[in-house]
Amino acid sequence: MTQVSNQKSLKSIFAITLMAATLGLTACSTPVDPDVKARQDIMKNFGDAMKVMGGMAKEPDTFDADVFKEQAAFLAEESKNPWSHFNNKDAAGNAKAEVWSNVDGFKAEAENFQKVTAELSAAAQTATSIDDVMPAFKPVGDSCKSCHTDFQVEKD
Numbered sequence: 001m002t003q004v005s006n007q008k009s010l011k012s013i014f015a016i017t018l019m020a021a022t023l024g025l026t027a028c029s030t031p032v033d034p035d036v037k038a039r040q041d042i043m044k045n046f047g048d049a050m051k052v053m054g055g056m057a058k059e060p061d062t063f064d065a066d067v068f069k070e071q072a073a074f075l076a077e078e079s080k081n082p083w084s085h086f087n088n089k090d091a092a093g094n095a096k097a098e099v100w101s102n103v104d105g106f107k108a109e110a111e112n113f114q115k116v117t118a119e120l121s122a123a124a125q126t127a128t129s130i131d132d133v134m135p136a137f138k139p140v141g142d143s144c145k146s147c148h149t150d151f152q153v154e155k156d
């Protein structure tokens with residue numbers, strides 16, 4: 001085998017591998033409903049914000065008033081955004097059927113969440129230590145949990 005043809009066959013092997021990888025990827029990702037994706041993306045951001053603030057709750061020495069304020073404000077602003085993406089009950093994602101059969105219950109959870117995140121953001125404005133925000137932080141975590149218990153499909 002000459003050097004040239006060797007390179008050629010390597011190239012085509014590479015091309016085939018690439019193609020297979022591309023096809024494999026396409027086959028694996030079932031199309032996700034845009035509303036499901038939108039609300040899951042928002043929820044993921046909620047999770048990230050809670051991680052940052054929860055980290056400070058665990059290690060009070062790391063409390064950073066500006067960062068906490070920013071995350072709390074983010075939650076408060078975004079708190080009204082997921083719910084319009086729950087209109088189509090055929091796009092279940094990991095939402096329980098109760099989202100659509102217990103509309104009032106779901107709405108109450110969503111409204112409570114908006115209330116407690118607004119209170120947390122307000123408390124964060126003047127906070128100088130984690131102690132100043134803890135009374136408002138706990139109800140936010142409770143709100144996430146409470147809604148998930150009733151309305152999110154449990155994962156193993």
Ligand code: HEC
Pocket residue numbers: 036039040041043044046047048050092093094095096099106109110113140141143144145147148151152153
């Ligand atoms: C009013 C109800 C409600 C509240 C409040 C709520 N969630 Fe959710 N959350 C859901 C539902 C329903 C799903 C499932 C959505 C889906 O898969 O379509 C979900 C999914 C998630 C997911 C998984 C997203 C993914 O990638 O599939 C995360 C993470 C999450 N929530 C975090 C939070 C955090 C953190 C909070 C509080 C700061 C919160 N949620 C508040 C109802 C709620």
